[in-house]
Amino acid sequence: MTILSKAALAAALLIGTTGVILPATADAQKKKDEKAPKAPALSAEFRKAALEAQTQLKAKNVTAAEPAVIASEAAAKSEDEIYYARLFRLQLESDRLEQAAKGDAAVYRRLEIALIKPLDDLIADAKTDPKDRSRFTYRRGLIEYGQKRYAAAVTFFEKARELGEADPELPLSLTKAKIESGDIVGGAAGMKVAIDAELAAGRKPIESWYDYIIPRLAKADKFDEYLVWSQAKLKQYPTAKNWRTLIVYFGFSGKRVDLLDKGQKIDLFRLMRANNALADLADFAQYAQYLNSIGLPVEAKAVFDEGVKSGKMQLTREDDKGIYAASVAAIKLDGPISARETKAKAAATGVAAAAAGDSYLGESNYAKAVELYKIALEKGVTPVKVEEINTRLGIAYALMRDDANARAAFAKVKSSPRNQIAAFWIVWLDLGATTPTA
Structure with missing residues (x-):
C-alpha cells in the first residue's frame, strides 16, 4: 500500500x-x-x-x-x-x-x-476568489492526471497558470502531463520556461524538475537535447553523483549499451574518473576490464589502485584479481612507452603513434599524449580513427587544463556518438573543469 x-x-x-x-x-x-x-x-x-x-x-x-x-x-x-x-x-x-x-x-x-x-x-x-479559482483549477488538473486523462490535465494546468497559480509543483505537473500525452519536446520546453523564470528571479530551480525531463529525453533518444539539459542541471547541481547518473543514462543504459563501443565507453569512464564519479566495484572493474582488453594495462592497473585506495572497492573477486595480474604482466611485457614512441615516429602511418598516445594518456602523461596524437593525425589514420584521436586529444588537453586547445580539438569531432561524448567533456570545461567531491 x-x-x-x-x-x-x-x-x-x-x-x-x-x-x-x-x-x-x-x-x-x-x-x-x-x-x-x-x-x-x-x-x-x-x-x-x-x-x-x-x-x-x-x-x-x-x-x-x-x-x-x-x-x-x-x-x-x-x-x-x-x-x-x-x-x-x-x-x-x-x-x-x-x-x-x-x-x-x-x-x-x-x-x-x-x-x-x-x-x-x-x-x-x-x-x-481568484486565488481559490486558480487553486481549484490546478486541483482539477491533478485529478485528470490521476485518471490518466493527460490532455485534459494539460488544459487545466495551463489555465491554472494563466490564472496565476503559484504552486511550486505546477511546472512539473504540466510537464508530466505533456510528456505523458506524448509531447516530450513540448513538456521539456515548458519546463525550461519555468526554470528560466526561477533563474531570472534569482532562485535555484528545483532539482526534481531536471530529474523528470532528463531520463525521458534519454529514453526517447533525443541526446542533443539531453546534453543541453545535463549541462543545465550540472550548473546548478554539480555533484559527483549527478555526473555519474547523467553519464550512465547517456552511455550505459537502454539502447546505448549496444550503440557505444569499448573505446567510446572508456572515454566516458574517463570523464567519470575526472569527476570523482566512479561509485563502486562495478564501475572500477568494468572500466579496468575494457582498458585491459584493448591494450591499456597501465591505465587499467591505475584504475584498480585508485578504487582500492578510495575505499570504493576491494580487490577480492577472482575475476578482478585476474585482470589486475594480467595488467601487471602486460606492463612488464610491453616495456616503457618511450621505446614504442620511437618506432611510432618512424612508422609510415599514424596507427602506432595513436596507440602510444593512448598509453601516455593512460599513465597521465598528457603532454606526451598530445604530442603523439598530433603525430598520428599528421601521418594519417582512417576517418573513424581521426574522430577517436581528436576526442582523446581534447581529453588530454582538458586534463592538462588547457581549455582553449581542448575545445578546439573537441570541435573537430563531428560524427555521432563521439561528437556527443566530446560535448559532454565540453560541459565539464564549461563548469570550470572542477572535480566534485560528493
Missing part, C-alpha cells in the same frame, strides 16, 4: 482544516467595525443550516455534516448562499475522501473523482 504523507493529506484539504467560516451578520459586522465592507446577505433559513454544517465540518464529523450540508444547499437562494453551500460541499467531499483513503494514495486517486463536480461548480462561480 502506498501511504499518503501528512503533507499530501494536508494538500488534499481543499478548504482548510478549520472548515468554511461564515461571515458575521450585517449588524454584528457593523458593530465590530463601521468601516468594514458590507457582509454578504444570508437569510436566517440558510444561516441556520450553514452554521450547523460549519460546526460539523470543523469537527471533521462527516456523518453529521452531510445532512447539514444538504440542508444548506436546499436553503441557498442568493448568489452568496449558493457560493457558501458549494464551499461546504467541497469540504465535505474532501473530508469524506480523506477518511475513506486512510492514507492509501491508490485509494485516494481512485475515489477523488467525487471532487470533480464541486470543484467545477466553484471554478465557474463568479463569487469564487
Whole structure:
C-alpha cells in the first residue's frame, strides 16, 4: 500500500482544516467595525443550516455534516448562499475522501473523482476568489492526471497558470502531463520556461524538475537535447553523483549499451574518473576490464589502485584479481612507452603513434599524449580513427587544463556518438573543469 504523507493529506484539504467560516451578520459586522465592507446577505433559513454544517465540518464529523450540508444547499437562494453551500460541499467531499483513503494514495486517486463536480461548480462561480479559482483549477488538473486523462490535465494546468497559480509543483505537473500525452519536446520546453523564470528571479530551480525531463529525453533518444539539459542541471547541481547518473543514462543504459563501443565507453569512464564519479566495484572493474582488453594495462592497473585506495572497492573477486595480474604482466611485457614512441615516429602511418598516445594518456602523461596524437593525425589514420584521436586529444588537453586547445580539438569531432561524448567533456570545461567531491 502506498501511504499518503501528512503533507499530501494536508494538500488534499481543499478548504482548510478549520472548515468554511461564515461571515458575521450585517449588524454584528457593523458593530465590530463601521468601516468594514458590507457582509454578504444570508437569510436566517440558510444561516441556520450553514452554521450547523460549519460546526460539523470543523469537527471533521462527516456523518453529521452531510445532512447539514444538504440542508444548506436546499436553503441557498442568493448568489452568496449558493457560493457558501458549494464551499461546504467541497469540504465535505474532501473530508469524506480523506477518511475513506486512510492514507492509501491508490485509494485516494481512485475515489477523488467525487471532487470533480464541486470543484467545477466553484471554478465557474463568479463569487469564487481568484486565488481559490486558480487553486481549484490546478486541483482539477491533478485529478485528470490521476485518471490518466493527460490532455485534459494539460488544459487545466495551463489555465491554472494563466490564472496565476503559484504552486511550486505546477511546472512539473504540466510537464508530466505533456510528456505523458506524448509531447516530450513540448513538456521539456515548458519546463525550461519555468526554470528560466526561477533563474531570472534569482532562485535555484528545483532539482526534481531536471530529474523528470532528463531520463525521458534519454529514453526517447533525443541526446542533443539531453546534453543541453545535463549541462543545465550540472550548473546548478554539480555533484559527483549527478555526473555519474547523467553519464550512465547517456552511455550505459537502454539502447546505448549496444550503440557505444569499448573505446567510446572508456572515454566516458574517463570523464567519470575526472569527476570523482566512479561509485563502486562495478564501475572500477568494468572500466579496468575494457582498458585491459584493448591494450591499456597501465591505465587499467591505475584504475584498480585508485578504487582500492578510495575505499570504493576491494580487490577480492577472482575475476578482478585476474585482470589486475594480467595488467601487471602486460606492463612488464610491453616495456616503457618511450621505446614504442620511437618506432611510432618512424612508422609510415599514424596507427602506432595513436596507440602510444593512448598509453601516455593512460599513465597521465598528457603532454606526451598530445604530442603523439598530433603525430598520428599528421601521418594519417582512417576517418573513424581521426574522430577517436581528436576526442582523446581534447581529453588530454582538458586534463592538462588547457581549455582553449581542448575545445578546439573537441570541435573537430563531428560524427555521432563521439561528437556527443566530446560535448559532454565540453560541459565539464564549461563548469570550470572542477572535480566534485560528493
